[in-house]
Amino acid sequence: MGTALAIEHAANLDNLPRFMSFIDDACKRAGADEDTAYALRLAIEEVCINLIQYGYKDMTPGTIRVSFDQRGDCITVKIRDHARPFDPVQAPGPDLTSDAGARPIGGLGWYLVRRSVDKLDYRSDPRRGNVLTLTKRSARSRQQA
Amino acid sequence: MELSVKPAGNVIVVEIRGSVDGLTADKLMQTLTEQVQKGNTRLVADCAGLDYTSSAGLRALLGTVKQARQKGGDLRLAAVRAPVLKVLELSGFTSILKHFPDVKEATASFG
Numbered sequence: 001m002g003t004a005l006a007i008e009h010a011a012n013l014d015n016l017p018r019f020m021s022f023i024d025d026a027c028k029r030a031g032a033d034e035d036t037a038y039a040l041r042l043a044i045e046e047v048c049i050n051l052i053q054y055g056y057k058d059m060t061p062g063t064i065r066v067s068f069d070q071r072g073d074c075i076t077v078k079i080r081d082h083a084r085p086f087d088p089v090q091a092p093g094p095d096l097t098s099d100a101g102a103r104p105i106g107g108l109g110w111y112l113v114r115r116s117v118d119k120l121d122y123r124s125d126p127r128r129g130n131v132l133t134l135t136k137r138s139a140r141s142r143q144q145a
Numbered sequence: 146m147e148l149s150v151k152p153a154g155n156v157i158v159v160e161i162r163g164s165v166d167g168l169t170a171d172k173l174m175q176t177l178t179e180q181v182q183k184g185n186t187r188l189v190a191d192c193a194g195l196d197y198t199s200s201a202g203l204r205a206l207l208g209t210v211k212q213a214r215q216k217g218g219d220l221r222l223a224a225v226r227a228p229v230l231k232v233l234e235l236s237g238f239t240s241i242l243k244h245f246p247d248v249k250e251a252t253a254s255f256g
Binding site for chain 1: 215
């Protein structure tokens with residue numbers, strides 16, 4: 001038994017709450033623990049913000065499709081878009097150690113996505129678009145592993 | 146997100162409730178910056194009601210702490226809840242932002 005849901009909206013900031021509410025509701029329906037729900041909300045926000053502000057910048061506005069699939073203790077979230085390809089796995093790591101005065105403002109988004117999920121996979125196809133797959137296991141399942 | 150600003154002696158306490166995200170972080174940054182520009186550089190962010198932040202919220206906090214310290218003050222956090230604290234820790238923010246169990250201790254830390 002599992003939960004499979006999907007939404008698609010135009011890639012603009014006004015729709016950000018829709019994507020976040022979608023993940024909140026899907027996590028509730030799937031019975032996800034609080035840590036998992038927070039992590040996925042954070043990951044979706046960071047991914048959508050990046051697509052809206054950078055991926056689709058100077059392009060014809062496109063859409064973001066988010067799907068949620070839960071099987072047992074594992075949740076898979078796929079984000080599909082037709083924005084400029086960008087592999088977040090290759091995004092540079094942030095400065096986590098400088099003092100406040102020297103610490104750059106920004107650069108944490110993709111890092112937080114990577115730390116929020118158990119697995120990140122990115123595929124880009126010139127015709128079919130980009131697919132970012134986030135895999136998250138429940139806190140209970142991570143403790144047992 | 147809801148914000149309220151109240152003085153506590155020579156410190157300004159900014160209560161942050163709800164969700165600080167890509168849509169609301171600018172309002173937080175604006176509120177904190179206004180205080181620093183008024184010369185209120187000793188700031189406490191009361192996070193007891195803050196249930197979510199993304200990197201957008203972290204940018205607002207870092208931007209404010211830089212401004213406040215440049216003017217001889219500081220931004221200190223109070224009553225940060227576990228899920229938000231985890232994001233601060235992951236991001237290396239607990240080494241640059243002082244945080245306290247409650248507003249009373251955070252306010253008293255300014256002396």
